[in-house]
Amino acid sequence: MRLKDKVAIITGAGSGQGKAAAKLFAKEGAKVVIAEWNEEQGKQVEEEIKEEGLEAIFIQTDVSDEVKVKSLVDQVMDRYGQIDILFNNAGIGFSSKSKYTMASLLKTPFDDWNKVLNINLNSVYLMSKYVLPVMIDQNRGSIINNSSLNGILGVKGADAYSAAKGGVVALTRVMAVDYGKHNVRVNCICPGAIDTPMIAEVLQNKDIANNYASGPLRRVGQPEEIAYAALFLGSDESSYITGLIMPVDGGWSAQ
Ligand SMILES: NC(=O)c1ccc[n+]([C@@H]2O[C@H](COP(=O)([O-])OP(=O)(O)OC[C@H]3O[C@@H](n4cnc5c(N)ncnc54)[C@H](O)[C@@H]3O)[C@@H](O)[C@H]2O)c1
Structure with a gap:
């Protein structure tokens, strides 16, 4: 029960890493809020957690929409009166390439550039903007941002995403510096290639799959391996850690 009595909002918890984190956090005693824009997936995860006798609630949210983000935070406060953990996990990547261009800068239309930044970066700003005042009032909180190796290395092929x-x-770094005095910790995970629907199609290509699996641990990661990192950063076990940029990548970035 590493998260006993904690309330955790996990964005994009209807699939992949967010779903794995929702299940793990609930198992460790948290009341989990599934903030997801896909209603079917969000409800499904809520049901799966409740079937185990654990606590979760799905609140349909587009994390790039300020009105919806504010409403989400209001609903969570009405229900639980506290927010201890915010896992800013939601994002779009290669699985959405039919909708938004995932390519080098010269091949990226401005509209797609803006949309990818809106969903993958502005969402972190928006969620934090509405959750931080709660955490400051409580004088405690842990925010975990899900970035990517693309955020720290020159990975080719998806420049808006990077x-x-x-x-x-x-x-992450500036938030850690600004809000540490309120006992709010802000850390960041940078996953390597993780076997989720986001890269399922890309993994069909054997060359790309082999390349993704060519890091020191010689395999792609599983969503649960990100969830365990998030669990540590969300729990009081990491109480002296803030501003950390943590690759969880099978050693890829060490090469
Ligand atoms: N899979 C990888 O290899 C990989 C590697 C590095 C970083 N990441 C990052 O990890 C995070 C989780 O991705 P995943 O691999 O679990 O992918 P995924 O596609 O399985 O899950 C992403 C979830 O976010 C939700 N989502 C997207 N936009 C949203 C919005 N505006 N509002 C609410 N929900 C939204 C989706 O509906 C989906 O359920 C993402 O931020 C992604 O960029 C993934």
Whole structure:
């Protein structure tokens, strides 16, 4: 029960890493808020957690929409009166390439650039803007941002995505510096290639899959391996850690 009595909002918890974190956090005693824009997936995760006799609630949210984010935070406060953990996990990547261009800068239309930044970076700003006042009032809180190796390395092929994830890294550091005095910790995970629907199609390509699996641990990661990192950063076990940019990448960035 590493998160006993804590209330945790997890964005994008209807799939992949967010879903794995929702299940793990609930198992560790948290009341989990599934903030997800896909209603079917969000409800499904809520049901799966409740079937285990654990606590979760799905609140449909588009984390890039200020009105919806404010409403989410209001609903969580009405229900629980506290927010201990915010896992800013929601994002779009290669699985959305039919909708938004995932390419180098010269091939990225401005409209797509703006949309990818809106969902992957502005969402972190918006969620934090409405959750931070609660955490400051409580004089406690842990915010975990999900960035990417694209945020710290020059990974080719999705420049708007990389710019957004680099922004998440910078925002993590400055938030940690600004709000540490209120006992609010802000840390960032940079996953390597993780086996979720986001990269499922890309992994069909054997060359890319082999390349993703060529890091020191010789495999792609599983969503639960990110969830455990988030669990540590969300729990009081990491009480003296803030401003950390933590690759969880099978050693890829160490090469
Ligand atoms: N899978 C990887 O290899 C990988 C690597 C590095 C970083 N990441 C990052 O990890 C995070 C989680 O991705 P994943 O791999 O679990 O992918 P995923 O596609 O399985 O899950 C992402 C979830 O976010 C939700 N979402 C997207 N935009 C949203 C919005 N505006 N409002 C609410 N919900 C929204 C989706 O509906 C989906 O349920 C993302 O931020 C992603 O960029 C993924």
